Amino acid sequence: MTEQNIPEPPTPPQRTQSGEQSSDDNAPVLQPDIDPAVVAEHLREDEHHRHRRRMSRDHVRRIKRKKRIRRALIALGVLVLILIALCAWLGVSALKAKSEMESAVAIASKIQSSVKSGDTNQVKADIEQFSQHIDATYAQTKQPVWALATLTPHYGSDVKAVREAVRILEDVSINALPKLAQSAEALDLNSIGVENGTIQLGNMAQAAQDLTAANEVIADANVSLSNISGTHIPQLTNALNKGTKAFNTLASLTDTVSRMADVMPKMLGLAQDSNNTARNYLVLAQNNSELRATGGIPASWGTLSVNQGKLSVGTFEAPSEQWMFSDEESKTTLTADERVLFSSKMATRYQDINFTPDFPRTAKLAEQVWQRAGHGDVDGVLSVDPVFLQRLLSVTGPVTLSDGTVLSADNAAQILLNQTYIDKATGREQDAFFTMAASEVFGHILTDMGGKNRQLVEVFQQSVTDGHLYVWSAHEDEQERLQDTAISGALTSNPSQPVTGVYFNDATMGKMDWYLKREVTSTYDKTYPSGAKQYTIHIKLTNTADAAQVNAAPDLLRGYDHEGNPRKGEIETILYLYAPDEGRIVDWTQDFDQITMHNELTVGVKTVTLQPGESFETTVHVSVSPSAGDHEMTLRQTPLVD
Incomplete structure (x- = not known):
């Protein structure tokens, strides 16, 4: 077998750094330029991924839950900050x-x-x-x-x-x-x-x-x-x-x-549609020394005429019992409530027409009595008393009456309500002096008031507030506007505006109430779950008379008992306590003689007799209607003498 020569594979040509091929076997081998930091980063990422692949599902869930909590806390923090800002x-x-x-x-x-x-x-x-x-x-x-x-x-x-x-x-x-x-x-x-x-x-x-x-x-x-x-x-x-x-x-x-x-x-005849028509008003001069619910007996009656603002005062006179209603007529003139509370005398005796604390009712009775006396119609009724007149004299200055008596801001009330009944023994003399004084004081006021408007308005405001001046209009539209004001003197029948009334009528049949000291107070007590409030009404009456002095005065001052005998200085007073509308009398420390109704208001009645120096006290709790809400109860009482 002959030996064949097998050629070796050619060696690939080598390139130089410049890109040319080199046949030099000893040429250096080139390596890539690698950053160790980058390599380390890649290694860490590989390790992280291998680690994640080894985490359990529970562990993953815990990590996600932590992330959610962290986000919620951040949101809550933002919300708290917003709430704090708000x-x-x-x-x-x-x-x-x-x-x-x-x-x-x-x-x-x-x-x-x-x-x-x-x-x-x-x-x-x-x-x-x-x-x-x-x-x-x-x-x-x-x-x-x-x-x-x-x-x-x-x-x-x-x-x-x-x-x-x-x-x-x-x-x-x-x-x-x-x-x-x-x-x-x-x-x-x-x-x-x-x-x-x-x-x-x-x-x-x-x-x-x-x-x-x-x-x-x-x-x-x-x-x-x-x-x-x-x-x-x-x-x-x-x-x-x-x-x-x-x-x-x-x-x-x-x-x-x-x-x-x-x-x-x-x-006052000053409205554009008044047609220059004169207005005529009946004036009742109340005598506070013999108490009636609205002040005192209407001892003197007169007229006040207004024509386009021009005022003129007529003659005042003492009324006659012949003007009044008969006993039989009183049965239809008075309501059943009035007959129970005040008897038929409220219609048969002119001194008693204001037994009621409701002045519009008194004014209507007075209007009818005036008409029965043949004096014709009136456009309204005004009520004044010596306290109001005395306040007017503080504005105008004193007045000298035709009999030489000087009335001033210091003595008018005492002379008209007390001294006259000491100095003058007969009723005829007393009535004559009272009517003369009322007429002449009014005349003086009308002519000496110029330039004192501010003081005059203050007197009117004060007298309306404490009940020494009342007005009633015979014209229905006018009376409707007056009805809910203090000047009307009307009994309040509005449970949302509660009023407790404490009124007095004299039963002494004399002029002894000048010596009667009256103290009436009202204080808030408590509120019931229903919203009704309870108030404490305290009443104290004191006979301040000196027995020796009053017994030396005329019988007409001391008054007469129920057998017609002259009294010895005692004061007999009938007390009426009116509960607020839709309220009630809760309890009392002194028994009432009767508890009855008047104009749908509950009334407690008590007769009190005080000897000189004696006092009577009673405390009564009354409640108001829940509909009164936050409106405070008002206490209204028979006007006090300054």
């Missing part, structure tokens, strides 16, 4: 709103004083400030953070109550206060008063429409505010109650002012 916003806004509302409440109280003082410029300034504070409060509570706050559990209703109260007041600021400000000019006492026997009312008649429109808005707002329920926060509830009470006072003021502005021009 709370801070609400807190700052609430403080501003609170400050503005407190200022508004203070101004609301101030408005009443400004109106009474007759300072027109101050009234307008007060109304403007009140409006500004309400607007500023509303600007705070209408912010979005307040709307969000109403959605919070439990306390959201509190925020809602505040926003609703402020919204109501903002409506008043927009729709009522501008009209009040415009009407303030009509209340300027520089244009209201008496000058040369003529009453001037300025622009009151023109302002009546604006006042009435403003009062309607305020009255509706007052009802809405009282319907806002209590909150869960005592401080907030107290603030709302305080604001509601202040606004209620303002509402009462605007109601009275609007009614007076509507009625007075008509009653």
Whole structure:
């Protein structure tokens, strides 16, 4: 076999760094440029993936759960921060709103004083400030953070109550206060008063429409505010109650002012539609030394005529029993309640027509008696007493009567109610002096009142408030406007405006009540679960007479007992306690002689006889209707003698 030569495979050519082939077997081998850091990173990633592939499912779930919790915590933190920011916003806004509302409440109280003082410029300034504070409060509570706050559990209703109260007041600021400000000019006492026997009312008649429109808005707002329920926060509830009470006072003021502005021009013949018709009024001069529920016996009757504001006083006279109703007529003249409480004497004796504390009822009886006497119709009835006359004399100065007696602001009540009955022994002398004094004091007042308007208005305001001046109109539309005001002297039948009455009728049949000291107080006691409130009425009567001095006086002063014998200084008084409408007499420390009804009001009756120096005390608890809400009970009583 011959040996074959097998060629070896060729060696691939080598390239140089420049890219050219080299046949040099000793050429160096080139290695890639590798970064150790990159290699280490790849190794770590490989290790991580190998590790993950080795984790259990539970471990993975735990890792995911931790991530979810971390995200939730972050979200919760953000939410907390948002809530903190909102709370801070609400807190700052609430403080501003609170400050503005407190200022508004203070101004609301101030408005009443400004109106009474007759300072027109101050009234307008007060109304403007009140409006500004309400607007500023509303600007705070209408912010979005307040709307969000109403959605919070439990306390959201509190925020809602505040926003609703402020919204109501903002409506008043927009729709009522501008009209009040415009009407303030009509209340300027520089244009209201008496000058040369003529009453001037300025622009009151023109302002009546604006006042009435403003009062309607305020009255509706007052009802809405009282319907806002209590909150869960005592401080907030107290603030709302305080604001509601202040606004209620303002509402009462605007109601009275609007009614007076509507009625007075008509009653004084100064309204545009009065057709220059004269008005004639019956004037009852009550004598407080012999008590009656509305003041004292109507000892002297006279007339007051008004023609386009011009006043003229007629002759006063003592009434006659012949003017009165007979016993038989009294059965149909009086109601069943009146006959039970006051007997037929309320219609058969002129001294007793005001046994009832309801002055409109007394005025109607007086009108009928005056007509029976042949004096014709009257347009209304006015009631005054020596306390009112004495206050007027403090404005006009003293008056010298035709018999030389000087009556002043210091002695008029004492002379008319006491000294006359010591100095004059017969009833004829006493009646003559009393009627002369009433007529001449009125004449003096009408001619000496010029330029003293502010003082005159203050006297009228005070006398209306404490019951020394009453007015009744025979014109139904006018009386309807007067009915719910203090000047009407009407029994209140409104459970939402509770009134407890404490009245007195004299049974001494003399003039001993000058010596009867009366102290009547009312204090809040508690609130029942139903919302009805209970009050404590404390009554104390004291006979302050000196037995020796009064027994030296004429019999007509000391009075007569039920057998017709002259008394020895004792005072016999019938006490009437009227519970509020839809309220009740809860309990008492001294038994009543009877408990009955009058005009659907519960009445407790007690006769008290006191010897000189003796006192009588009783404590009675009364409750008001739950519908009274936050309205405080008012105590009304037989007018006191200064």
